[in-house]
Amino acid sequence: MKYCGKVVVTLKPGVFDPQGMTIKNALHTLSYQEVEEVETGKYFRIILKAVTKEEAERRVQEMCERLLANPVIERYTFEVEEFR
Amino acid sequence: MKYCGKVVVTLKPGVFDPQGMTIKNALHTLSYQEVEEVETGKYFRIILKAVTKEEAERRVQEMCERLLANPVIERYTFEVEEFR
Numbered sequence: 252m253k254y255c256g257k258v259v260v261t262l263k264p265g266v267f268d269p270q271g272m273t274i275k276n277a278l279h280t281l282s283y284q285e286v287e288e289v290e291t292g293k294y295f296r297i298i299l300k301a302v303t304k305e306e307a308e309r310r311v312q313e314m315c316e317r318l319l320a321n322p323v324i325e326r327y328t329f330e331v332e333e334f335r
Numbered sequence: 336m337k338y339c340g341k342v343v344v345t346l347k348p349g350v351f352d353p354q355g356m357t358i359k360n361a362l363h364t365l366s367y368q369e370v371e372e373v374e375t376g377k378y379f380r381i382i383l384k385a386v387t388k389e390e391a392e393r394r395v396q397e398m399c400e401r402l403l404a405n406p407v408i409e410r411y412t413f414e415v416e417e418f419r
Contacts, residue, residue, distance in 0.1 A: 253371070259343075259378050260378075261378065261380070271379075274379070274402070274403070277402055278381075278398060278402060281398075281401060281402060283383070283394060283397075283398060285383045285384040285385060285394065286381060286382070286383045286398075287337070287382045287383060287384065288380075288381070288382040289379060289380070289381050289382075290379070290380040290381075291377070291378065291379055291380075292377075292378035292379075292380070293375070293376075293377065293378060294343050294344075294345065294375065294376035294377060294378045295355075295358070295373060295374070295375055295376070296345070296372075296373070296374040296375075296376070297362075297370060297372070297373050297374075298370070298371045298372040298373075299367070299369045299370045299371060300369040300371065301369060310367065310369065313367075314362060314365075314367060314370075317365060318358070318361055318362060318365060319358070
């Protein structure tokens with residue numbers, strides 16, 4: 252069975268996000284004054300083979316911890332669904 | 336009312352994704368041989384004020400088109416929810 256894992260990696264609260272700040276300022280300049288905060292992150296879509304959804308979730312979580320996120324400054328969320 | 340827009344920007348199909356390729360190879364090296372494809376993208380979380388959810392959605396979509404995504408090579412998806 253094939254599964255699709257969608258991972259979002261963002262900075263932990265309190266870690267300075269200069270890219271988000273720059274985008275917020277750019278949006279204000281473009282007249283989107285209503286924007287109060289912009290947080291940036293990375294997105295990964297992973298297609299993988301696994302026997303069960305639980306196995307796919309376990310493997311994707313391991314990938315996050317070992318490669319995709321830096322646990323010192325980043326946190327991650329992910330969801331896994333069947334891939335058709 | 337405050338709303339939270341979550342935007343994912345990915346490359347259009349057919350656009351070469353060297354970062355995704357590198358991550359796929361790294362995952363194979365780390366013994367995740369079951370990984371068939373890795374696609375990378377950008378994630379933005381935007382907190383904004385708006386009168387209605389529809390207005391917030393319209394504004395976030397405009398931001399995607401004008402600043403966050405490059406329509407030549409990228410596509411975007413987003414969702415807006417109430418921010419508490």
